[in-house]
Amino acid sequence: MISISTPNSFRHVLSEKWDALVGSGSPFMEHAFLWALERTGCAIASTGWEPRPILVFNDGELVAAAATWKKTHSMGEFVYDHGWAQGVERAGLPYYPKLVVGSPFSPVTGGRLLGDPQWIPTLLQAIQTAAADCTSVHFLFPLEAEASALTDLGYFSRLQYQFHWLNEGYSTYDDFLSRFVSKDRNKLRRERKEVAHLQFQVTTDPTEADIDALYAFYSDTTSRYFYGQRYLSREFFQELRSVWQGRLHTVIAKDGATAIAGAFNVRKGKRLYGRYWGTLAEVPFLHFEVCYHRAIEYAIANGLEAFEPGHGGEHKYRRGFTPTITWSSHRFADPRLQKAFSDWTAKEAAAVRTQVAELQLTSKLR
16 A cells, blocks of 8 residues: 655654665765754754655555755755746745755755656655645756656756766876876966975864864855855764764865865765865965865775766866756746746756857867
């Protein structure tokens, strides 16, 4: 017998059953990550992220699931729809609440419809039911195949792009540098020499003190930039250290005994994901060393296939990262909004594809 459950907390979800559905997918869809966000107060109703996990059972066995959230704002999503919200509200219509399917604060592609394909139609119907008190449903960073399937069900797709590093069989970092023309290769070597006077601690077993330092860097970054917002807490950082031991890849730069900058990454399978960075000192090129060069070295040394350093930043492209299209899928209950945004995103998608094609062509000539 099929049954649907929509608890109000990930506390009520068995972690091993959920993670079995995630499988080799994104670490940011794992129960430990989602529950840590909720347990530490980072993603809860009072912060605008009301947990609404959707569970499909067959004879009592969990066979499909989705991480969904009732949202009262658009912060922490990285599919920027603030303009949509402002336009809708100027027209005298409500934009919130909306139902978001994905992982908070994580612009990382991964499966959003968890489970065997035979149960996905049931899961999708459950998502629509859960959205009855919402204006719209938004899948953030789904797999391309999921976005394509959702299009057939009346959703429209929105395209963005990120820069991912792909391992093309490099045996050493110098082997990777050989892909660049001489001028660009020398630029990268010079920028690394600029920070050679510092010490770099790279580990997958960070201490509590290391995590505290990384949280301090993250906090400083979010407080110094007008677009920044401190979504995460120290307790959340330490929680991940506890549950993801051996999977956290951290880089800390030190000037003597003083930690001055760092990056917090996550490894799963053959991929490394860049998450949070910050610095307490203005040192030219330090950001690139901590966030990119050291991670690439680690990926090559450990035979990883890819490194996803996060959202935005064309400076990544100049350092060997490949433009990669990402997806989101949307459906509005109001047919007027559905048509208006569908038409707009179709034009936007054409521009995104053109820009990515141009960047890929230029990359081949570097």
